[in-house]
Each structure stands twice: as C-alpha cells, then as structure tokens.
Amino acid sequence: LTQDMLKRIAAYKAVEFVQSGMVLGLGTGSTAKYAVQRIGELLQQGKLKDIIGIPTSKKTQEQALSLGIPLSDIDEHPVVDLAIDGADEVDPYLNLVKGRGGSLLREKMIEGACKKFVVIVDESKLVPYLGGSRLAMPVEIVPFCWKFTAQRLQRLFEDSGCVAKLRTCDDNGEPFVTDNANYIVELYFKKDIGDLNSASDSILRLAGVVEHGMFLNMATTVIVAGELGITVKNK
Ligand code: DER
Numbered sequence: 726l727t728q729d730m731l732k733r734i735a736a737y738k739a740v741e742f743v744q745s746g747m748v749l750g751l752g753t754g755s756t757a758k759y760a761v762q763r764i765g766e767l768l769q770q771g772k773l774k775d776i777i778g779i780p781t782s783k784k785t786q787e788q789a790l791s792l793g794i795p796l797s798d799i800d801e802h803p804v805v806d807l808a809i810d811g812a813d814e815v816d817p818y819l820n821l822v823k824g825r826g827g828s829l830l831r832e833k834m835i836e837g838a839c840k841k842f843v844v845i846v847d848e849s850k851l852v853p854y855l856g857g858s859r860l861a862m863p864v865e866i867v868p869f870c871w872k873f874t875a876q877r878l879q880r881l882f883e884d885s886g887c888v889a890k891l892r893t894c895d896d897n898g899e900p901f902v903t904d905n906a907n908y909i910v911e912l913y914f915k916k917d918i919g920d921l922n923s924a925s926d927s928i929l930r931l932a933g934v935v936e937h938g939m940f941l942n943m944a945t946t947v948i949v950a951g952e953l954g955i956t957v958k959n960k
Pocket of ligand 1: 752753754755756757810811812813822823824825826827828829832
C-alpha cells in the first residue's frame, strides 16, 4: 500500500463520522483533500444532505467550491460539529504538529471551535514526542522585522539545538506568504523540547508571533492508516 493509499483510507474512514445536517471544518493538505473529495461525492450521491463546510484555507475553499459543497465561516457558525484534518506529527497523547502546508492559523481557529476534531494520518506521522521527526515546526509570524522574531524564536529553544529558518517559496525563493498575509518561520530541533505547554506559552508571548503549529489537547480522535490496517485512537 502506498502512502497515498493509506491517506485515502484514513480520510474515507473519518468521513464515516459525518452525519447529514452537520457544520464541518474542512482540513488542508494531501490527506484532508481526500476527505473533502469524499464528502463532495456523498453529497452528489444524495447520501449526505444539508452539509455546511468551513474551509481551513483558500486552497480547500477552492476544492470544496469545485465539488459543490456549500460553504460558510466561523463568523456565521462559531460552533462547528466536526472537523477532519491531517497532521504532520502525532505523539502518544494525540498532541499534533500541523502547518507544514502553511494553513495552521485558520486550522487552529476553526478546529478550536469544533465539538469533535478527527485527525487523519498515515502511520509515518506517529512520533514518540513532538519535534521528534526532526522536520519543521511551523510558527506564523508578522512580516515586520521577521529576522528579529526568528532570532528570538531560535534563542528561546537554544538548549534544544533549535535552528529557525524563514519558509520560502520553492520556485522563486521569496518568503512564503500565508492566507493571512503573514510569514512562516520553521523551527528545527535536535533534541526534545520538553514541556509542550510551556514551549507553547513562551512562543506565543513573543510580540510578532501570530500562532504556532503545536495543536495541544485539541484532537478528539486520531485515525491512523497503516500496512496492517486502520487504528482509531480516542482521547
Ligand atoms: O499543513 C497542515 O496543517 C496539514 O494539515 C498537515 O498538517 C498535513 O498535511 P498532509 O496531510 O499533506 O501530510
């Protein structure tokens, strides 16, 4: 089974949680894409009715529009029944790293407004602790004096051997700009960052930081698709 097939399996399993009449948070990324696609299919087949989608990015908004999924936002629907989204890392306590797709702020706002937040991953996303994949931990920051903010973030975690890099676009090397006209600094850790809540607080206290990609104590269910089958982990 390829990783892409596992993503699709996890996504389709999550859509089984969707009931007609729900207001749904629609996630962003290559795994969530399959969940949005499946929801669109079931609506077209009449197997799902009266769904309202709340997209977590302009990219997901475009996909949902192309599938004819009725859309709204959390101004209109401040309480969302269910969100389905991917993750970059999942630790044993269902804490997540998200945001490598650049949509962490809208995801965190919408998924924070949900009664249930179902995360869909292939087994490669499971880590013993956050930052453990040695891949980027994204932090959304304002563009003003971004070097100053990146330096302060790096110094914050110097004991964990942190390196902070500005996320740039692959094609032209320009700074990546989020849907909210902000920048993303990616933090790379060489060692465990220790207590996640204090790491979260110290990042958010820095003026210039908008939000970070650690989604702590937010997921209610994580669906993991692996070679040996599907595992559903509940909080
Ligand atoms: O950027 C994001 O938050 C995505 O949801 C990411 O966490 C998972 O993306 P993937 O499903 O393409 O790996």
